[in-house]
Amino acid sequence: MLSAPEDIKRPLSPHLQIYKPQITSVLSILHRGTGIVLFGGSILWCFWFVSLTAGIDSYYQLQEFLLSPLGLLILLGWSFSFFYHLCNGIRHLLWDIGIGYEIATVRKTGWTVIFSSILLTGITWAMGFMKWKGLL
Amino acid sequence: MKYESSLKRAQGLGSSKSSVHHWLIQRITAIALIPLGLWFVGFFLLLITSSYEEAHAAFLSPWTVTLAVSFVIALFYHASLGMQVIWEDYVPYGLTRWALIMGTHLFCFFLAILSIISILKIFLT
Numbered sequence: 001m002l003s004a005p006e007d008i009k010r011p012l013s014p015h016l017q018i019y020k021p022q023i024t025s026v027l028s029i030l031h032r033g034t035g036i037v038l039f040g041g042s043i044l045w046c047f048w049f050v051s052l053t054a055g056i057d058s059y060y061q062l063q064e065f066l067l068s069p070l071g072l073l074i075l076l077g078w079s080f081s082f083f084y085h086l087c088n089g090i091r092h093l094l095w096d097i098g099i100g101y102e103i104a105t106v107r108k109t110g111w112t113v114i115f116s117s118i119l120l121t122g123i124t125w126a127m128g129f130m131k132w133k134g135l136l
Numbered sequence: 137m138k139y140e141s142s143l144k145r146a147q148g149l150g151s152s153k154s155s156v157h158h159w160l161i162q163r164i165t166a167i168a169l170i171p172l173g174l175w176f177v178g179f180f181l182l183l184i185t186s187s188y189e190e191a192h193a194a195f196l197s198p199w200t201v202t203l204a205v206s207f208v209i210a211l212f213y214h215a216s217l218g219m220q221v222i223w224e225d226y227v228p229y230g231l232t233r234w235a236l237i238m239g240t241h242l243f244c245f246f247l248a249i250l251s252i253i254s255i256l257k258i259f260l261t
Binding site: 032035036038039042043045046048049050052053056059060063066067079082086089090092093096124127128131132 | 250254
């Protein structure tokens with residue numbers, strides 16, 4: 001690995017605060033942001049698997065936390081992040097095989113990603129609440 | 137237009153000597169996580185309001201355990217590759233960057249093993 005000499009102050013190129021937000025840039029930033037949220041979520045899933053083996057008390061403690069207002073807020077944030085990262089990830093995979101580079105298409109698939117991730121999050125929560133209330 | 141000599145093209149390793157390995161594994165785990173992630177969301181949704189006994193019973197099926205372990209492997213592999221790119225983008229070359237990347241990889245490795253052992257413990261006992 002190379003390291004730059006410490007005493008040279010190099011100029012920095014203009015960053016986020018300089019540019020006007022556009023659907024392309026905002027969605028790209030969201031992809032990275034939701035990725036970080038999902039990284040945090042992966043720690044939670046590990047906890048959940050461990051709580052299943054750590055005995056009945058730890059299982060219900062974690063369940064009680066996840067079904068509390070704070071826990072539900074975390075799950076809401078995780079689920080939106082999951083569906084957003086999933087939909088936008090499919091968009092990325094399509095770009096990888098050369099599909100959808102025209103700027104009009106990029107905008108169209110961008111809005112599709114936004115609407116589908118909100119819709120999928122809504123459907124998941126509706127099903128979750130129906131299961132919780134014993135309707136499903 | 138070709139930017140590489142014939143030998144470099146045949147070796148296909150590029151300047152980093154590791155070629156597209158990181159890129160490719162990130163895509164493979166991404167594709168795996170489409171069905172596995174959706175499965176996990178449905179599985180978790182069914183179990184989050186379930187009793188301890190019901191949750192344990194769910195992990196007695198070899199299908200469930202296979203899916204859960206596959207999900208864990210793809211998830212933590214994908215997560216550690218993704219976090220590596222973020223560190224590489226924002227932390228300048230040096231010991232800190234190296235430590236953050238190594239730390240993230242080892243952390244993900246540890247959590248993956250812990251998750252898999254926990255899942256298998258329920259399955260096998």
